[in-house]
Every structure is written in C-alpha cells, then in structure tokens.
Amino acid sequence: MGSLYRGSKTLKKSHYILSSILNPNPLNLRLSQSQDPNYSLNLARSFSSHTRQHGNRENTNVDLTQYPPERIRNFSIIAHVDHGKSTLADRLLELTGTIKRGHGQPQYLDKLQVERERGITVKAQTATMFYSHKLKDPASDEGQVPSSFLLNLIDTPGHVDFSYEVSRSLAACQGALLVVDAAQGVQAQTVANFYLAFESNLTIIPVINKIDQPTADPDSVKAQLKSMFDLEPSDALLTSAKTGQGLEHVLPAVIGRIPPPPGIIDTTLRMLLLDSYYDEYKGVICHVAVVDGTLRKGDKISSAATGQAYEVLDVGIMHPELTPTGVLLTGQVGYVVSGMRSTKEARVGDTLHHSKSIVEPLPGFKPAKHMVFSGLYPADGSDFEALNHAIERLTCNDASVSVTKESSTALGLGFRCGFLGLLHMDVFHQRLEQEHGAHVISTVPTVPYIYEYSDGSKIEVQNPASLPSNPKQRVTACWEPTVLATIIIPSEYVGPVITLCSERRGQQLEYSFIDSQRAFMKYRLPLREIVVDFYNELKSITSGYASFDYEDSEYQQSDMVKLDILLNGQPVDAMATIVHNLKAQRVGRELVEKLKKFIDRQMFEITIQAAIGSKVIARETISAMRKNVLAKCYGGDVTRKRKLLEKQKEGKKRMKRVGSVDIPQEAFHQLLKVS
Numbered sequence: 001m002g003s004l005y006r007g008s009k010t011l012k013k014s015h016y017i018l019s020s021i022l023n024p025n026p027l028n029l030r031l032s033q034s035q036d037p038n039y040s041l042n043l044a045r046s047f048s049s050h051t052r053q054h055g056n057r058e059n060t061n062v063d064l065t066q067y068p069p070e071r072i073r074n075f076s077i078i079a080h081v082d083h084g085k086s087t088l089a090d091r092l093l094e095l096t097g098t099i100k101r102g103h104g105q106p107q108y109l110d111k112l113q114v115e116r117e118r119g120i121t122v123k124a125q126t127a128t129m130f131y132s133h134k135l136k137d138p139a140s141d142e143g144q145v146p147s148s149f150l151l152n153l154i155d156t157p158g159h160v161d162f163s164y165e166v167s168r169s170l171a172a173c174q175g176a177l178l179v180v181d182a183a184q185g186v187q188a189q190t191v192a193n194f195y196l197a198f199e200s201n202l203t204i205i206p207v208i209n210k211i212d213q214p215t216a217d218p219d220s221v222k223a224q225l226k227s228m229f230d231l232e233p234s235d236a237l238l239t240s241a242k243t244g245q246g247l248e249h250v251l252p253a254v255i256g257r258i259p260p261p262p263g264i265i266d267t268t269l270r271m272l273l274l275d276s277y278y279d280e281y282k283g284v285i286c287h288v289a290v291v292d293g294t295l296r297k298g299d300k301i302s303s304a305a306t307g308q309a310y311e312v313l314d315v316g317i318m319h320p321e322l323t324p325t326g327v328l329l330t331g332q333v334g335y336v337v338s339g340m341r342s343t344k345e346a347r348v349g350d351t352l353h354h355s356k357s358i359v360e361p362l363p364g365f366k367p368a369k370h371m372v373f374s375g376l377y378p379a380d381g382s383d384f385e386a387l388n389h390a391i392e393r394l395t396c397n398d399a400s401v402s403v404t405k406e407s408s409t410a411l412g413l414g415f416r417c418g419f420l421g422l423l424h425m426d427v428f429h430q431r432l433e434q435e436h437g438a439h440v441i442s443t444v445p446t447v448p449y450i451y452e453y454s455d456g457s458k459i460e461v462q463n464p465a466s467l468p469s470n471p472k473q474r475v476t477a478c479w480e481p482t483v484l485a486t487i488i489i490p491s492e493y494v495g496p497v498i499t500l501c502s503e504r505r506g507q508q509l510e511y512s513f514i515d516s517q518r519a520f521m522k523y524r525l526p527l528r529e530i531v532v533d534f535y536n537e538l539k540s541i542t543s544g545y546a547s548f549d550y551e552d553s554e555y556q557q558s559d560m561v562k563l564d565i566l567l568n569g570q571p572v573d574a575m576a577t578i579v580h581n582l583k584a585q586r587v588g589r590e591l592v593e594k595l596k597k598f599i600d601r602q603m604f605e606i607t608i609q610a611a612i613g614s615k616v617i618a619r620e621t622i623s624a625m626r627k628n629v630l631a632k633c634y635g636g637d638v639t640r641k642r643k644l645l646e647k648q649k650e651g652k653k654r655m656k657r658v659g660s661v662d663i664p665q666e667a668f669h670q671l672l673k674v675s
C-alpha cells in the first residue's frame with residue numbers, strides 16, 4: 001500500500017523535501033560545522049561581543065546571553081486528540097527540572113479550568129526548558145563536552161476547532177514531535193497536523209507513545225507512518241509518557257535532528273507576535289518569537305501593522321511561569337509587556353521592531369476563519385452590560401472570536417459571535433460562565449451563507465433572522481460553505497459511515513485502506529451538516545472508534561430555506577434556522593417536539609409551529625396548567641414556603657418571555673442539537 005497522498009504533484013515535491021529533512025542526517029550538517037574547531041568559538045564570541053556592545057544585562061538567575069541560536073531548539077508537540085501530548089510535555093518539563101516531579105498537577109500546561117475539566121488542550125502553551133546535553137568534542141574524536149541547551153516547547157491543542165492555534169505555534173518552531181498512540185495508530189488529526197508541520201517545512205520526529213498499553217502495536221504504527229507520510233521506521237521513538245519508558249531519547253533527538261533557529265544576530269530586531277492575553281496586573285502580555293536581532297527591556301518598539309510605538313516594560317521567558325530576563329535574543333521565544341491597553345492592539349501575526357528602524361514585515365498568519373455563528377444573549381435581560389463586559393474580557397484572551405452587537409425581538413439586546421467550530425463555541429460559553437459568572441442563552445448556530453437577491457446584490461448571511469420570512473420573494477440563489485472531511489475508521493464500520501455521510505448530503509471523494517483493518521475516506525460535506533452533532537453521531541455508530549478532521553473548502557449552490565418557529569402564532573426570531581429544503585419537514589417536526597418537552601405548561605394553551613414562509617409544516621400544543629410549587633407544602637412552615645417561592649423566582653430569571661410564553665434556557669440549548 002503506497003502513500004495515500006502520492007498522487008498529488010505538490011505533495012510529491014514536498015515529500016522530496018521531507019525526505020531530505022527527515023533523513024536522520026541533519027546531524028551531519030552540525031558535525032561538518034563543528035569539524036571547524038573554531039566554529040562554535042567564533043559563534044559564541046560574535047554573540048557575546050554583540051551582547052557586550054549593547055550592555056544592560058538584567059540581573060536575573062537566567063542569563064540568556066549564554067544561548068546563541070546554535071544552542072536553541074524550538075519545537076512543538078502535535079498529535080491527534082488524547083494521544084498524550086500534554087502528558088509528554090509534563091514529563092519533559094520534569095526531566096529538565098522545569099517543574100517538580102510529582103507536582104500534583106497533571107497536564108501542567110493545560111492551565112484553563114475548562115481544559116482541566118474536559119481533559120483537552122484549548123490554548124497552545126509555551127515553556128522554556130534548560131537541558132544539559134553532551135556534544136561531540138571538536139578537539140578529539142572520542143571525547144564529549146557537556147553543553148547547555150535552551151529548549152522551547154509548545155504544547156498544542158489536538159481538536160480540529162483549534163488547529164488555528166497549531167498553525168500559529170508552528171511558525172515559531174523548526175521541528176515537531178508527532179505523537180501517535182501505539183494502540184490507536186494514525187488518526188484523522190495525526191494526518192491534519194502532520195501536513196501543517198510538513199507545509200511549514202519543519203523537521204518531524206515521530207514519537208509512538210503509550211507503548212505500555214497491552215494493545216500497543218508499535219510495529220504496525222511504524223508501518224502506517226511509513227506508508228502514509230514516508231517517515232522512516234528507524235526514526236520513530238518509542239515512549240510511554242505514563243511510565244517514563246523511552247523518554248531519555250526524546251530531548252537528544254530534538255537537539256540532534258531539529259535545526260537551530262535560522263535568524264541573524266547582528267541585525268535589526270524583528271519579532272513575530274504569536275499570541276496575547278490580558279493579565280489583571282500586568283496588562284496585555286504578548287508571546288513573541290525573536291526572529292532577528294535582540295530585544296531589551298526599555299527598548300522602544302513599533303508594530304508593523306499599526307505603526308503604534310510602545311516601550312518594553314518587561315521581557316522574559318515562560319519557565320514555565322513568566323520569568324523576567326531583561327532580554328530576548330535571536331531565536332528565543334518569550335513574552336513582552338509593553339503597555340498595550342487592549343489585546344486588540346496586539347495583532348497575532350504582526351511584526352514588532354525597534355521604532356527607529358524600518359523592517360520588512362514577517363509573513364504573519366492567515367486570519368482565523370469563523371465557521372459557526374451564534375447569538376449570545378443575557379439570560380436575564382437586565383444583565384446586558386455585565387455580559388458585554390464579560391465578553392470583552394474573555395475576547396482579550398481569545399482573539400479568535402468575532403463579536404458584533406445585535407438585537408432580537410424575542411431576546412432583546414445581545415451579540416452575534418463567530419467561532420472556529422462548535423467545540424470552540426461551547427468552550428467560550430463555559431468560560432463565560434465559569435470565569436466571568438455570566439448566564440447566557442445562545443441561539444441555534446448557523447454557518448455563513450451567501451444569498452443573491454433579485455437586484456443582483458450578494459450578501460453573507462450570518463443570522464437567519466436577517467432573511468425575509470419568505471426568501472423566495474426576493475432571493476434568486478443561495479450558496480453554502482463546504483468542508484473536505486477526513487474520516488478514519490475500522491473497516492467493519494464502513495457501511496454505517498457511508499450511510500451517515502450520504503444522509504448529511506456528503507459526496508465521497510476518496511476511499512482506501514490504510515492497512516488490513518482500517519479504512520480512510522475523504523468526503524465533501526456541507527459545513528451546516530457537520531456543525532450540528534455530526535461528530536457525536538459518527539462516534540456513536542462506530543463505537544467511538546472513528547476519527548474525524550476537516551478543512552474548509554469552497555461554497556456550493558444549494559436549495560436552503562428559512563425555517564421559522566412560532567409560539568402562539570408569533571415568530572421567535574432567535575429560534576429561526578436555515579435548513580436544506582429536503583430536510584425542512586423532518587427538522588421542523590423535531591424542533592417542535594423538542595420544544596414541547598422543554599417548555600413548561602403555563603396558565604394558557606401554547607401552540608408551537610414550524611413554518612416555511614406562510615406554510616406551517618409541524619405543530620404541537622401544550623395544554624394549560626398552573627404550576628403550584630407550594631402544592632406539596634402542607635402545614636405552616638413559612639420559611640420552607642418562602643424558600644420554594646424564591647427558588648421559583650430564581651428559575652424564572654433564567655426564562656425568556658416571548659409574547660406571553662416563558663421559555664427556559666434549556667429549550668434554547670436543546671435546539672442546538674437538531675440537525
């Protein structure tokens with residue numbers, strides 16, 4: 001079985017580049033440099049003379065001037081979700097003494113509460129480690145000299161929604177550890193992350209992890225890596241991040257195989273802004289990679305994107321917490337505090353340079369693409385300002401969310417937010433609640449459609465409510481976004497997965513076998529069909545064995561209609577959705593049934609209808625009743641009665657009154673699950 005991707009011309013070319021990168025001889029290059037006995041000496045001299053000229057060394061425990069690019073390695077850990085990236089990162093931090101062994105906090109770099117609760121990485125995190133490694137002594141054939149290396153490790157998220165974080169992190173690296181579970185083998189995000197690293201021309205070190213598991217089969221994983229990515233079996237490291245087996249080979253491989261950062265020391269400063277977040281005490285903290293030159297505390301720097309100038313108030317490394325060093329040198333990755341007032345000023349991908357010099361900006365990044373839009377409204381209408389404040393604060397730490405104000409007749413004032421995917425949206429909600437105490441109602445997520453109107457104008461529709469109820473009156477055509485999906489499954493599940501994809505209007509593009517047990521499929525699917533519950537359904541029909549990844553693709557023309565929900569004859573704009581004409585009937589029926597379950601009986605009859613234009617396609621009725629919370633409260637215990645009434649009042653705050661009907665927050669949540 002040949003490489004799955006060999007058919008593509010560009011990839012053939014890249015395979016060639018890859019095999020030259022992966023040939024375990026980058027070490028040769030280093031040896032040939034070190035065969036010049038004066039090479040390291042010259043480099044170190046030039047480096048320290050440069051640092052002497054500029055003086056002003058910060059008196060901290062960490063002296064970064066000891067680390068010229070030759071002694072630096074910047075690498076990422078990439079993998080499919082749950083293959084052990086964060087655990088491996090922990091072990092490497094322990095091995096280098098960066099954190100204490102048995103620090104009692106597993107997945108140290110997963111710092112957010114949501115990451116710990118869900119056991120997933122959401123945000124890429126950098127940690128600087130110092131590691132003493134023996135190098136070949138240029139003066140003798142056999143001797144070895146210990147040398148200290150500065151290693152920057154970036155732990156990245158595995159879920160597809162956060163692959164934007166991965167691609168940004170890779171820009172600061174020259175190599176990546178591609179971690180693969182020894183029992184599960186190559187999965188969909190292994191493929192996606194491999195290509196991200198590969199297209200960035202990084203040296204890739206395959207790490208087959210979890211070899212302690214009874215079902216581990218490292219040999220067949222090696223064969224998959226060879227057949228799919230042309231990675232040599234002898235290059236793979238075998239590890240168990242759990243038991244520590246094989247970990248001693250990881251950092252020597254990082255030093256031996258990954259090239260040092262390529263920047264120029266004696267030149268004008270250029271640094272790439274990788275990420276930023278807001279800290280209560282320090283203000284905006286920017287994560288940067290110094291590509292060329294040197295940055296010092298007190299320097300005046302400017303943004304190439306905005307021209308705005310700043311003074312460097314603090315500079316340092318993440319070791320693993322913020323550690324001031326007063327300086328960052330060529331090839332180093334660290335943080336800068338420069339008095340920026342909001343993270344909006346810190347544009348990810350921007351080039352920062354000394355204000356007095358003009359530089360060619362670095363290539364930067366593609367802007368994040370919003371795949372899903374949803375309205376966010378305060379559960380209690382009077383909390384709009386509090387929600388506004390919470391969203392502002394949270395977007396300071398997650399700049400990949402787009403936010404615009406909007407209003408709904410049903411829900412009042414709120415926001416339309418764009419997310420990278422459904423998990424991203426879910427995580428954003430959870431963080432709003434946990435970190436900022438905001439209670440929100442979110443509307444059915446929608447993807448951005450393009451509508452063409454009879455006057456020839458085309459608009460992007462991010463909110464179904466902005467379409468006329470009978471779009472046929474004015475709309476002449478509609479296009480919906482699609483994705484290219486990669487699905488890897490055990491062969492016995494091929495049938496049900498093909499059925500699921502065709503139900504979701506998918507078009508099969510590729511179908512092959514990775515080995516005797518696993519199939520690989522590529523589909524073009526409408527984005528709308530995968531944002532709602534596709535992954536859960538895929539997991540459930542394959543007993544959890546399927547792995548799935550997607551990248552965005554072109555728009556396709558489709559027959560999409562607006563489906564309105566009416567309560568007692570009144571359309572609820574926040575519940576409107578856009579569906580394919582062929583599915584409208586089924587979706588309409590499911591929506592009204594769900595709503596019937598979650599809207600409590602009230603003192604009058606409630607009719608729930610789903611309609612396309614003026615045509616009602618589904619209807620349910622909730623009969624009238626008065627809910628008496630005191631019904632079971634016999635006797636005269638006043639405090640208990642008061643408590644129950646208080647509880648009822650509190651519950652009511654979480655209800656939205658549409659016309660005369662109270663809708664609980666849960667009813668809105670349930671609508672998110674209908675595809």
Ligand SMILES: Nc1nc2c(ncn2[C@@H]2O[C@H](COP(=O)(O)OP(=O)(O)OP(=O)(O)O)[C@@H](O)[C@H]2O)c(=O)[nH]1
Pocket residue numbers: 079080081082083084085086087088107119120121122156157158159209210211212213239240241242243
């Ligand atoms: N048996 C065994 N379990 C491991 C090993 N490495 C990690 N695990 C477990 O695998 C699970 C997932 O590990 P993580 O390190 O969170 O995986 P991850 O790749 O960082 O996950 P995401 O950040 O969500 O992509 C955890 O329960 C770990 O304890 C290993 O070598 N052997």
